[in-house]
Amino acid sequence: MSRDGGIVRIASGQGFWGDWLEAPARQVAAGPIDYLVMDYLAEVTMSILQKQRNRDASRGYARDFVPLMKRILPDCVDKGIRVVANAGGVNPLSCRDEVLEVARETGLSGAARIGVITGDDLLERLDELLAAGIELRNMETDEPLEKVREKIQSANAYLGAEPMVEALRGGADVIIAGRTTDTALTYAPMMFEHGWKAEDWDKLAAGVVAGHINECGAQATGGNTGVDWRSVDYVDIGYPIIESRPDGDFIVTKHESLGGRVTVATVTEQLLYEMGDPSEYITPDCIADFRSIQLEHEGTDRVRVHGVKGAPATDMLKVSISYLAGYKAVGRMVYSWPDAFEKARAADRTIRGRLDRLGLRFDEIRTEYLGAGACHGSLAGPPDPDLPEVELRIGVKHSEDRHHVERFTREIPSLILAGPPTATGFGGGRPRVQDMVAYWPALIPKTQVTPRVEVQVA
């Protein structure tokens, strides 16, 4: 397949579930694009979605995706823009059914094809896998999965691009995936459009780099940039667009009419975001070497990316397993001038003293003083004695006993009347006890995971 000059425009519409709702609609409306790709899944999201599905079997996907499709699908189909998103979470089939319904409601019966990818979810297969000798040891600690078996909330393999490429070959206008890698959402369309092969390591690696730039939305276009941040138009910020060429080189840009900024600086910042060893960025489809990336300023809001080198993929997939690791709660109280910091410290001693008398023990009690060095510790230097206000933030956690944490939350409000003066900012009642979800990164042989692709006409 080929478009004008073989260039394919792949627009990022969402960097996480909770990102700006308007962004995808603006990517579709404000200029030409060929693909709209959206990343909804962070590690923590999978366990939240699994909990939702446990309560209601029809849930467990990124629900925002459905009203978004209602809003933009007719326009996308009209313009030939295909949508690729991992909005399916732990229930891609229910998400697909909802989008099929949306397609019919918006007059697209017979005119839209909805693809869905499954096979990443290993939760129901864990015992079978363990029995077959697939140990799913923790990649960091080498402990066997048995250690947390009873507490597991979700288990998903990170799928690569191949199933999405297959769905595109099947004519899908919308692809709903579960746990795919974030980067594959961007390079699957490149593989399909340019006809790249599974062994085109350099091209695939370029696709991975493009995916890494796209996967955090506006973080590549001026969001969160440390360079000249005052001049960024955040209100109207545009999200990134990759102009991909068949040879692997690409341009990072954005719609001209939207705000934000694409410079070597903004792109470099995003390239380094969540970076590990830059020589080995491992994906299911190849290993990219981020030390090979060359960036060039090529005009206003245009950065050219070339020279990317890749190496063959491994024969394993990463598995993200989440398990319940205990309970935590965070209490807060604001103290005003005079002596704001000193009062907050006295309040901390008060709470700790009361917890002690109650005989409550925790795995950790952590105190921070917002406005007085909570983020940077002693690097921030001693707090100004005249601070107008300080927020005490005290958190506790316990790996087993919810009751201890619950009791802690009842101690916090007493500070209002029975503690240091000028306590305020307490509008939300007692702090909430939260589940702590921990991650168990593991590897699984690719042969053990079989992705399934289905494309259905609305």
Add this chain to the structure above:
Amino acid sequence: MRVRLLQIAHARSGDKGDTANVGLIALKPEFYPVIIKEVTCDRVKEHFRSISQGPVECFELPNLRAMNFLLHNALGGGGTLSLRTDAQGKTLSAALLRMEVEIPDELAPLLEGGVDSDAD
């Protein structure tokens, strides 16, 4: 002369489990050799000691005029396990830019005139 890294570099940080990564980027090509020389793994570990006591790894990316630092066990457990405000290490980029380094006096004129990082 002594300057804060903030004057010669920009940065971005993020998380992977309980490991924070801090990417440090020279604002101008001339500053990159200074950064390589001054911002060593040991200095970074020492700089962050009030926040993290874990091991620190560092990588050079001369193609991007950048370095990447991995601060292990730096996020109080990481993910939802952490009790920290900055559980994902998002502000550690700025914390690194607090570091003071020595730059050759002849680079002083480059500190003026803003920070046009596209001037390569």
